[in-house]
Amino acid sequence: MAPVAKRPPGTQDILPADRPYWEALEAAARDQALRFGYQRIETPIYETTDLFVRGVGEGTDIVSKEMYSFSDRGGRSLTLRPEGTAPIVRAYFDAGMQVEPQPVRLFYIGPFFRAERPQAGRFHQFYQFGIETIGDASPLLDVEAIVLGWNWFAGLDIAGVTLHLNSIGDEVCRPAYRQLLREYFRPYLAELSETSRARFEKNPLRLFDSKDPQDERLKHNAPRIVDHLCGPCAEAFHVVKEGLAAQEIAFELNPNLVRGLDYYTRTVFEYQHESLGGAQNSLGGGGRYDGLAAALGYRPTPGVGFAMGMERTAIVLKQSKPLTPLIPEVYAIALEASDELYVFRLASTLRARGYGVIFDPGLARLDAKLRKAAKRGARVALLVGPEEREKKQIVIRDMHSKTQTSVAERELLSTVVQMLGAR
RNA sequence: GUGGCUUUAGCUCAGCUGGUUAGAGCAUCAGAUUGUGGAUCUGAGGGUCGAGGGUUCAAAUCCCUCAAGCCACCCCA
Numbered sequence: 001m002a003p004v005a006k007r008p009p010g011t012q013d014i015l016p017a018d019r020p021y022w023e024a025l026e027a028a029a030r031d032q033a034l035r036f037g038y039q040r041i042e043t044p045i046y047e048t049t050d051l052f053v054r055g056v057g058e059g060t061d062i063v064s065k066e067m068y069s070f071s072d073r074g075g076r077s078l079t080l081r082p083e084g085t086a087p088i089v090r091a092y093f094d095a096g097m098q099v100e101p102q103p104v105r106l107f108y109i110g111p112f113f114r115a116e117r118p119q120a121g122r123f124h125q126f127y128q129f130g131i132e133t134i135g136d137a138s139p140l141l142d143v144e145a146i147v148l149g150w151n152w153f154a155g156l157d158i159a160g161v162t163l164h165l166n167s168i169g170d171e172v173c174r175p176a177y178r179q180l181l182r183e184y185f186r187p188y189l190a191e192l193s194e195t196s197r198a199r200f201e202k203n204p205l206r207l208f209d210s211k212d213p214q215d216e217r218l219k220h221n222a223p224r225i226v227d228h229l230c231g232p233c234a235e236a237f238h239v240v241k242e243g244l245a246a247q248e249i250a251f252e253l254n255p256n257l258v259r260g261l262d263y264y265t266r267t268v269f270e271y272q273h274e275s276l277g278g279a280q281n282s283l284g285g286g287g288r289y290d291g292l293a294a295a296l297g298y299r300p301t302p303g304v305g306f307a308m309g310m311e312r313t314a315i316v317l318k319q320s321k322p323l324t325p326l327i328p329e330v331y332a333i334a335l336e337a338s339d340e341l342y343v344f345r346l347a348s349t350l351r352a353r354g355y356g357v358i359f360d361p362g363l364a365r366l367d368a369k370l371r372k373a374a375k376r377g378a379r380v381a382l383l384v385g386p387e388e389r390e391k392k393q394i395v396i397r398d399m400h401s402k403t404q405t406s407v408a409e410r411e412l413l414s415t416v417v418q419m420l421g422a423r
Numbered sequence: 424g425u426g427g428c429u430u431u432a433g434c435u436c437a438g439c440u441g442g443u444u445a446g447a448g449c450a451u452c453a454g455a456u457u458g459u460g461g462a463u464c465u466g467a468g469g470g471u472c473g474a475g476g477g478u479u480c481a482a483a484u485c486c487c488u489c490a491a492g493c494c495a496c497c498c499c500a
Contacts, residue, residue, distance in 0.1 A: 009492085061498050065424080083500085112500075117424080119494060128500060195497075209498070260498060284500060309500030335458065368453080370460035377461095385458060399460075 010124025057262025328356030354423030
């Protein structure tokens with residue numbers, strides 16, 4: 001009979017063989033975040049749809065075509081979260097964090113959902129490690145976020161990451177720049193690709209997102225926003241660049257980096273890695289979002305943060321160093337049915353002392369059981385059969401040296417401690 | 424939403440121009456004189472050859488339709 005279901009498109013099972021990479025990623029994330037004073041937060045997997053429509057922006061790709069939205073029984077429109085920043089800003093105000101000492105530093109690790117066509121490094125359900133610093137506009141916090149992300153990669157021994165940096169201005173300087181951009185592109189309207197023509201109207205900044213070779217040429221000579229920042233934006237960007245230089249973090253000024261979410265202001269950045277290919281080369285990215293809180297109907301509050309792609313980083317990590325799952329060190333074998341409960345109890349005794357023990361159920365030839373123990377990677381095998389029962393002893397076998405001793409039950413623990421060390 | 428490629432055992436694949444009960448390697452399990460291991464040898468289980476339809480005496484193999492998966496575009500994590 002055919003199975004009733006398989007894995008839904010765009011999802012993946014993270015199997016035991018891959019979990020060590022994920023655990024390394026998570027451990028490094030926790031470690032770095034805590035060192036900088038970020039505290040973990042988890043928001044719901046779904047939110048009110050409007051949170052994203054208003055926060056991320058109506059015209060963005062995410063909102064216009066990538067959201068998993070559904071109605072609950074009361075007819076409310078809910079959406080599986082496509083990104084983490086808007087929910088965290090919402091939680092910040094819901095929990096009254098604006099009365100805490102500012103800024104508030106938060107981090108999260110969890111799944112997100114976007115209904116794009118899946119491909120390498122891109123999934124319907126994907127995981128992000130992200131941080132948000134809310135309540136202070138200092139550009140040094142931009143630097144802090146970038147450094148934290150940089151340290152995350154470094155702590156994982158991931159080489160080959162390049163930092164791309166840009167500033168996209170704010171409500172003061174961006175409107176004028178937008179006009180300038182329109183004037184520049186207007187004569188070439190007919191030559192632009194179809195999507196670029198649509199962006200010309202809605203959001204000319206995103207003309208820079210185009211990879212159309214035709215548009216590429218035009219982009220090259222277009223006015224760059226970093227040359228048209230207002231005073232405060234230019235000053236902030238200067239501080240960011242100086243801060244990164246002081247941290248000896250190399251960055252590449254990338255005037256094409258504009259990012260697809262509406263809420264970004266001033267600093268935007270992306271960590272890229274060549275081994276992921278041209279398309280999904282972004283391991284993560286972020287920026288400042290000083291207008292987001294107001295767009296969501298809260299008191300204007302500045303913020304900055306990033307989101308890292310866990311599966312993409314896992315791919316890179318896997319290439320740089322192999323990791324294997326943790327395996328129990330003791331393998332417990334009974335030779336006859338009448339010994340099984342006794343061996344089961346021995347296993348419990350050792351577990352209570354902190355050792356990992358696999359109990360091998362059922363009856364089979366001893367060599368078959370030892371074969372399994374070896375394949376499982378056990379360092380020690382416990383063995384009880386008729387002979388041991390007779391002599392009230394337990395055979396403890398060192399799987400590496402292939403030597404073994406018989407001990408009384410009261411000596412079991414001390415012998416194991418001697419062989420494996422205390423737990 | 425658009426395009427390309429792929430679809431044969433749990434996994435990786437072979438099956439040439441259509442011809443009897445569909446194969447290999449790996450993995451699993453079992454045995455190799457009966458209580459000692461990751462090797463070797465032997466053997467076993469496991470497949471409606473993605474689904475449906477068509478051509479033919481005969482189709483995994485040719486034709487059509489559909490589906491799924493992967494990759495790419497768009498964009499992003």
